Amino acid sequence: MNKIASLLLFLLVLNNTYGQTTDLKLQEKIDTIINRYIKATNIVGISIGIIRNNKSYYTKGYGTIKLQTNKPVDSLTNFHAASISKLFTATAIMQLVEQSKLDINNKLIYYLPAFKMKDERVKDITLKQLLNHTSGIPDITDYNWEHPNNSKTALKHFVLPSRFSTLSFTPGIDIHYSNPAFDILGYIVERTANQSFEDYEYEKVLKPSGMTHSSFDLAKIEPARKSTPHIIDSTSKNVQISNVYPFNKEHSPCGTLNTCSSDLSKWMLEMLAIYNDSTNSYRGVIKRETLLQMWTPTHNIAYPGLFLCLAWWKRESKEYGNYFFHVGVDVGYSCSLTLFPDKGLGIVVLCNGDYPGLPVYRDIPLEIARLLTEKPR
Template sequence: MNSKQLIGLVCLVMLFGSCKTETTPEPKSKTSLVQTELGQHIDSVLTPYVNNLRKLTDNTAGLAIGITKGNEIIYAKTFGYANIETEEKADFNTVFHIASVSKPFTAATVVKLIQQGKLSLSDPIIKYIPEFAMKGEGYKDITIQHILNHTSGIPRHVSSNDWLNPKTGPEAMEENLENVKDFELDFEPGSQFSYSNSAFDILGIVVSRASGMYFPDYVKEHILMPLDMNESHYFKPLDTLPKSWAKPYSYGIATQEWSPYPYTEKYFPSSGLQSTLLDMCKWGMLYTGKGTYNGTLVFDEKHFDMLIKPYRDTPWGDKIALSWFVKSYLDKPIIMHTGNDTGFETLFYVYPEENISIVVMANRDFARTGRIVNAASEVVFEKEPKSYNVSARYPFAKAYKSEGIDAAENLWNNMKADTTDIYFVDDNDILTMGAVLENGKHWKDAKTILGHYNTINETSTYSWRLLGNSYLNLKDTLNAKACYEKTLEINPNYEKGKIALESLIKN
């Protein structure tokens, strides 16, 4: 090797060595984006409002708020932790389970297939699922539109414990057809309104059959990808939670993890989508863009109007479009949808006439997403955000942790008598606290809280059974047996009480 070759080799080595030590760093996760004068106004009013509400509700879990105007995000902010135990903050990369806010995505998928000429709203579902059957005859008349308007008559839930025993693979949704065979319709299709998760899960099979693609794959290719919603997913590994995904939390006497994570492929169409704050802002901009996002036409005018057009009344005086609820707030029309699975809350508003969308996502129950989305609306439209009341469960929990159940009980009774402060008292909140503690295996506290609730309401089979579970796990089988027997004294046909008592006696 001559001197020129040696110098060249040294330079090459130095170049590659330099590349290794000066790589471009990964972009830092963001928790706040505020743009425009309106965005600054929202930040100055809404952010302290939310921080105060979270403090009063003892909430350290994650919260994400996104507000768009036209084709721009004007306010996006995250609060708290996606994972409290590891102190992983919620940020723009955090993936939230959005529960029933998945339904408008399913509706959009159906309308996309209509736009492609592959089905129509009036098609009976047996056209695509000839083996679909229920008890009776009326099921043959169920149309795609009936399901999207929640007028199919299919019961709300036809299977249970699917979070505990999640199913995977394309055959998972097909299992919904087996589950529904043992049920009758609640009413003749089209005659009444009744919200049904199970109907939407069957609709996912229609999408698969009409498109020739597995439901989540079709949604990804034809809805998520055109919107650049690249961080939105249906699939989750069964035995682990990806690092960027928010953990579910609830509230016992503190914010605590809830188990299980709400996941099964059976429920993809009704509640299976997971998404990030920025992706959901893109979803909002599709609607403020009247079917167009970032120059990409996803729905033409005819089919976009089909998606959000109100078709019939709901029992509470609003209207229903294709999955979207059509109502108003602050005398302004909105389309909206809520999503709640234990551990997660999502609420989505679109103000079509003002080109505004608002999304609020949380990974804890009792996160007050409804008050927050309304407060955001109030601030956007330059009104003073309304004051709020707070559940008395939070001062009750504080008193219990510091002074014990007697002090907490006295405080509860005093707050019940006082109608002048911000706290509202609902005895069922104590039952909920006990149930969350039992779920988290905090057996001693669950026993105390549930025992206290049973002095308020002696007729709750649910409370007595959970109290029995707490005693059983504290190795007090005598009291556990007495609690299970109490459930059957209240209701001799209470199946879960029978199972618990038989299992205890057998073991």
């Protein structure tokens, strides 16, 4: 080998080694962030997925799938994703819009004539208002996790006939977070596609995105990959195993996606691939113009720089630029998914405890984002 070739080889090895060392140091810092919050909030198990520069960067599990066991969490450990599910329900709706089978500006009762209430204002609700929580459909507090209805007609029987008599407000004039609104949207998907909501989601949204370890049907998840939900005992204030798992097909569309950090990393990559497709050559689960429509603010809520879009939430930040996110919490679980599209960055955090709060929803993703976006000194 001549001297020039030897020098080129040396520089190539040096460059690769430097890059690996840099990444290892960053990943060690990420581990430090996660472990600090695990210790501070008594988290049993947590899994993260990070995409960077529009590529999968880091997926890892910490802790265990269940209290007082030694089975570790990994990137394929399954978690209840709670309200992150709404992003997938909204995507299904928008797929049907692209096929001209639905129009989000059309009235709800056009698609579901049997959806009736004593409140005549129900006739004014549009699909868009269901998507952005401005329909006036009240929320509920009891999801019947202890006695779920997992029959094939569960969703239909929850939605029809309407169990509400009065809207919380005139459609379109206010914002009120509504889980049943997304259950209604899921049933519209079911009727329009003429197949179960769970099957449609897997065939048309999850599988095409590479999310083959995920399902809205808990029975389809391999038992060995399931995590266990944890809560805080109201008396002792100690962490304990929940005696119920939050699953009920009546509420599949609003919050029963079961998934893992590996699969949600693929979902974030799918969203960024669509976002970056300026030539419209990428065949994604939705078109770029549809994603941009879903990311367009429809309302500015009470917090400066925070906007409500179609299922997604948008935050304007001087530090990170515009980013889009959704969080979720249910009995025994909490999670967050955050996308920074102009930085090619995405972070998902899944936790098998419902009690950490802001560390999962905000602090962990933003600390990691700060670490990965700050300029080297």
